[in-house]
Amino acid sequence: MSDWVRAFAPASIGNVAVGFDMLGLALEGVGDRVEARRVDTPGVTVAEVRGIDGELHPYLSTNSNENTASIAAQALLDAHGPGIGIELKVHKGVPLQSGMGSSAASAVAAVVAVNALLETPLAADALLPFALEGEKYASGGLHADNVAPSLVGGLVLCPQVLLPAIIRLPVPEGVSAVLLHPDLQVNTAHARKVLTKSVPMQQWIDQQGLLASFIAACASNDIALMGRSLRDIVIEPQRSASVACFDAVTKAAQKAGALGSSLSGSGPSIFALCKSGDARNMASAMEHACRAHGIACQSWVSSMNAPGAQLIES
Numbered sequence: 445m446s447d448w449v450r451a452f453a454p455a456s457i458g459n460v461a462v463g464f465d466m467l468g469l470a471l472e473g474v475g476d477r478v479e480a481r482r483v484d485t486p487g488v489t490v491a492e493v494r495g496i497d498g499e500l501h502p503y504l505s506t507n508s509n510e511n512t513a514s515i516a517a518q519a520l521l522d523a524h525g526p527g528i529g530i531e532l533k534v535h536k537g538v539p540l541q542s543g544m545g546s547s548a549a550s551a552v553a554a555v556v557a558v559n560a561l562l563e564t565p566l567a568a569d570a571l572l573p574f575a576l577e578g579e580k581y582a583s584g585g586l587h588a589d590n591v592a593p594s595l596v597g598g599l600v601l602c603p604q605v606l607l608p609a610i611i612r613l614p615v616p617e618g619v620s621a622v623l624l625h626p627d628l629q630v631n632t633a634h635a636r637k638v639l640t641k642s643v644p645m646q647q648w649i650d651q652q653g654l655l656a657s658f659i660a661a662c663a664s665n666d667i668a669l670m671g672r673s674l675r676d677i678v679i680e681p682q683r684s685a686s687v688a689c690f691d692a693v694t695k696a697a698q699k700a701g702a703l704g705s706s707l708s709g710s711g712p713s714i715f716a717l718c719k720s721g722d723a724r725n726m727a728s729a730m731e732h733a734c735r736a737h738g739i740a741c742q743s744w745v746s747s748m749n750a751p752g753a754q755l756i757e758s
């Protein structure tokens with residue numbers, strides 16, 4: 445048996461309002477940890493899964509066919525380490541079904557840790573297809589908007605049609621992300637299944653325009669254009685009603701000066717982008733609005749350049 449190696453992978457904001465399934469932003473200060481070591485028996489086993497409280501997780505599975513971390517690790521071994529045996533320990537830091545890329549964070553941390561145990565480790569970007577296998581199991585779809593930012597950090601574009609490409613986008617100076625997690629849960633697989641299968645041409649044209657403008661705003665540091673572009677007119681209207689505090693929290697964000705706000709992934713988390721100087725006040729305003737609705741919550745403030753997954757000491 446080898447020594448344990450440990451990896452941390454951050455939570456992430458999926459879609460970032462304008463780019464359903466193709467735009468994602470890594471978050472600072474919250475993520476999952478996975479420990480891995482080599483063992484003699486080929487394949488991947490999960491020794492334990494611990495929750496945010498450090499206790500053994502009450503229902504996340506240690507069956508290696510049912511855990512996003514082990515599924516991703518096994519996909520990596522199938523391609524680059526046949527015959528190798530790996531044992532994993534998963535430490536959840538991202539709340540489940542939160543819209544913060546919880547399953548992606550576990551899958552990414554697992555492949556980064558296991559990669560370090562291979563004879564010839566791969567470059568970070570090359571790990572994407574394997575982490576996606578874990579994500580696919582959890583969400584039922586092939587979208588990299590959580591996995592890709594968790595893996596490489598920052599703001600990334602990863603359209604399904606170009607996978608496994610990860611396109612790193614420049615981020616404007618002085619803009620931060622605020623993420624509010626209401627104490628609710630949304631099942632991503634279900635939230636995806638019930639989405640309408642077709643979109644009117646005008647909506648498609650308008651959303652394409654908003655995505656393109658948002659990316660142009662990032663590249664040209666045009667914060668006013670970013671504020672005009674950060675809108676989801678296709679998916680958010682189909683999902684926001686399932687998050688009771690959505691209207692109150694987004695109104696509070698707007699009042700506090702947000703450039704824009706929307707669901708993070710399939711929700712229930714809600715994010716806002718804002719000038720960095722407004723971020724703390726924005727987080728308090730969003731929390732206040734959520735609690736006024738009778739829903740407990742937690743928030744994080746992050747730069748738009750949060751680092752991606754990495755090996756850590758402990």
Ligand code: HSE
Pocket residue numbers: 458459464465466543544545583587589590632635636708709710711
């Ligand atoms: N893009 C995905 C969705 C992210 O919105 O369904 C899931 O967190």
